[in-house]
Amino acid sequence: MAGERLTAYQWKLFGFLGVATFFEGYDFMIIANVLPNLRADLGLSEATAGVMVGVANIGTVVAYWLVRRADRWGRKSTLSITIAGYTIFTFLTGFAVDAITFTMAQFFARMFLIAELAITMVYAAEEYPADRRGTVIGVLQALASLGAVVCAGVMPLLLKLPWGWRSAYFVAALPLLLLAYARRGLRESQRFVDLKAEEARSGQARPKVSVWRIFRTPYRRRMLQMALIWALSYACGQTTVVFWKDFAINERGFTDAMVAGAITTAALAAMPLVFAVGRLLDVLGRRMGAAIIFTVGAAGTWLCYSLESVAGLTGALILGIFGVSAYLPVLNTYTTELFPTDLRADAFAWSNNLLGRIGYVGSPAIVGAVAATYGWGPSVRVTALGPIAALILILVLLPETRNMELEQSAAL
Numbered sequence: 001m002a003g004e005r006l007t008a009y010q011w012k013l014f015g016f017l018g019v020a021t022f023f024e025g026y027d028f029m030i031i032a033n034v035l036p037n038l039r040a041d042l043g044l045s046e047a048t049a050g051v052m053v054g055v056a057n058i059g060t061v062v063a064y065w066l067v068r069r070a071d072r073w074g075r076k077s078t079l080s081i082t083i084a085g086y087t088i089f090t091f092l093t094g095f096a097v098d099a100i101t102f103t104m105a106q107f108f109a110r111m112f113l114i115a116e117l118a119i120t121m122v123y124a125a126e127e128y129p130a131d132r133r134g135t136v137i138g139v140l141q142a143l144a145s146l147g148a149v150v151c152a153g154v155m156p157l158l159l160k161l162p163w164g165w166r167s168a169y170f171v172a173a174l175p176l177l178l179l180a181y182a183r184r185g186l187r188e189s190q191r192f193v194d195l196k197a198e199e200a201r202s203g204q205a206r207p208k209v210s211v212w213r214i215f216r217t218p219y220r221r222r223m224l225q226m227a228l229i230w231a232l233s234y235a236c237g238q239t240t241v242v243f244w245k246d247f248a249i250n251e252r253g254f255t256d257a258m259v260a261g262a263i264t265t266a267a268l269a270a271m272p273l274v275f276a277v278g279r280l281l282d283v284l285g286r287r288m289g290a291a292i293i294f295t296v297g298a299a300g301t302w303l304c305y306s307l308e309s310v311a312g313l314t315g316a317l318i319l320g321i322f323g324v325s326a327y328l329p330v331l332n333t334y335t336t337e338l339f340p341t342d343l344r345a346d347a348f349a350w351s352n353n354l355l356g357r358i359g360y361v362g363s364p365a366i367v368g369a370v371a372a373t374y375g376w377g378p379s380v381r382v383t384a385l386g387p388i389a390a391l392i393l394i395l396v397l398l399p400e401t402r403n404m405e406l407e408q409s410a411a412l
Contacts, residue, residue, distance in 0.1 A: 006128070009187065013127060014136065016186060017120050018143045019178065020083055024117050025147025027090045027109065027172045031056075032148075032242045033155040033263075034165035036249055036256075041165065042099055046246070046376075050368015053242060054361050056103050059111035061357040066115035067349035068211075070122060071342060075189045079119045085112030087173055094169035117144065118348050125336035125344070126191040130405050131282060134289075137336070138278015138329040145274050145325040148241075149267035156260045191341045191406070214346050219339055223351050225397050226335055229390045230356025233294075233331060235363040236386035237324040240301045242364060244317065247305060247376035252313065262310065266317035274325045281333060285402040287395060290330045294391035297323015301384040305377045327387065330394075337401045337409040359386065 006014075031038070031053065039049050070078040089109035096102035121137055128136045151168070158167040210216075214223055248254040248262065281289040300319025307313050331352070339347040363383060370379040401409040 006132075010127060012185065013123070013187075014140075017124060017140055020079075020116060021120055021140045021144040022147040022150075023172070024086065024113050025144030026151045027086060027147075028113055028144075029148035029151045029241070030090075030168045030172065031106070032245060033152055033260075034159070034168055035242070036246055037159060037165045038102070039246075042102070044099060045372065047368050047372045048099065049246075050364050050366075050371070052099050052103050053368070054363075054365030056106035056110055057238070057357070057361045057364065059107035059109070060114040060360060061354055062107075063111045063113075063115040063118065064349040064353040066111065067118045067353050068346045070119050070345035075119055075123045075126070075192055075345075076186050079116065079123065079186075082112045082116035082119060085109075086116055090169055091173035094163065094166040096166075114353060118352060119345065121332040121336055122345050122348060123189055125333075125406065126189040126341070131403050133337070134281035134286070134329070134333050134402070135278040137333050138281060139275060141325065141329045141332060142271070142275040142277065144328075145267070145321070146271060149264065149271060152260060152263040152267060156257060159256065195341050214343055214350055217343065219343055219347060222338055223347050224355070225393065226331070226338070226347070226351035227355035229393050229398075230331055230335075230352050231359035232386040232390040232393070233327045233359070234356060234386075235359035236298070236301055236383040237327055238360050239363050239367045239380050239383050240304070240320050240324050243367065243371070243376050243380055244304065244320075247380070248313065251375055251377055252308065254310075258310065262314045262317060266314050267321050269318045270321040270325065273322050277326045277329045278333075281329065282402065285400050286330065286334060287398070287400050290391060290394045293323065293326040293330055294387040294394075297327060298384045298387040299323075301387075302381050305380045323387065327390075334394075334398060334401070337404070337406060338398075338412070340410045341406070 035049060035053075038044070039046075044052065066078060066082060086109055089105055089112060093102060093105040093109060096105055120140060124136050124140055125133055154171075155168060158171065159165060161167040163170065214220060245259045245263070248259050249256070254262070277289070277293065280292070284292075296319055300316055300321070300323045303316035304313055304320040307316055335348050335351055336344060367376075367379045367383065399409075399412045401412065404412075
């Protein structure tokens with residue numbers, strides 16, 4: 001497939017996946033933009049807010065079950081379920097009356113959100129040429145980041161509506177009808193179709209897949225390596241953006257409008273860089289691209305919780321947002337390329353949604369507890385060590401997969 005022009009269907013699929021990931025980014029970043037308002041409305045402390053975010057993020061771990069279903073139900077059916085689920089539960093979040101109901105609604109919303117994003121990346125890896133796989137995955141991830149930017153940009157207006165922070169969740173339900181209509185023309189991944197055809201030709205019905213199946217294959221070690229890299233990256237990425245508004249308001253004296261301006265400015269400045277990440281991976285390679293991205297991202301996290309001035313923090317936030325957004329295309333690309341078709345979703349589920357999410361779930365709760373004593377700045381700065389450790393593991397453990405077909409890269 002390398003060097004071939006994209007077909008009309010591939011462009012259509014790209015549009016569908018792009019819309020889905022855009023709204024995933026919007027929905028997922030709402031909490032980072034409403035956290036101070038939510039805390040004030042529900043009377044929550046910093047520590048309680050950290051635990052609430054951490055518990056809600058357990059839903060991203062439970063997404064493991066949905067993601068691995070894609071190896072049995074197919075990419076198309078599972079993706080449709082996740083899109084409907086995340087829209088419904090995001091809408092229901094707007095009706096939360098206390099910390100418990102908010103956390104429960106967000107638990108399920110995040111379960112479907114993260115499952116949708118993971119299956120999107122598997123879909124993209126299987127349906128696009130090897131020499132543009134990094135670019136496609138990178139642009140899709142960038143569209144999720146763009147959704148987060150739009151969320152930050154419209155938040156001041158939404159917070160002025162009679163429903164306050166709840167308005168952001170009500171608005172997030174709008175893409176359901178659009179995606180429900182657009183998914184009618186979606187086809188199953190050709191690689192998954194070929195896999196099912198091969199099973200049919202063999203004359204053997206595929207047995208029920210054990211949860212522990214991947215641990216009985218030669219890919220066990222690789223999956224555990226990816227899980228550790230995901231966890232270290234998440235430990236930093238999850239806290240950098242989620243707590244920055246609270247940090248800026250309570251430790252630097254920003255107003256809601258100042259924060260919205262800083263986040264919007266930084267995000268808009270970071271967007272061209274984020275959209276270029278996929279192409280960077282296809283041109284320079286996965287390893288060199290990772291070296292640049294993870295170093296810049298770690299520096300951004302440290303600086304945007306250290307500097308004092310509005311201009312300095314906004315500039316640092318550009319690097320922080322870039323890093324948080326750019327880690328994902330690198331790891332999504334590697335995770336989809338290093339496993340065969342019959343294990344691809346299962347490996348993604350284990351390494352990202354289950355084991356990798358230990359850093360994702362644990363980091364907000366730990367940082368929130370530490371921040372109650374030391375403040376957000378020192379507490380979040382320490383997490384910048386995560387991407388540095390992840391980069392070392394990438395350079396030591398992972399092969400270069402640039403321009404390889406999935407069958408080749410999975411055999412490395």
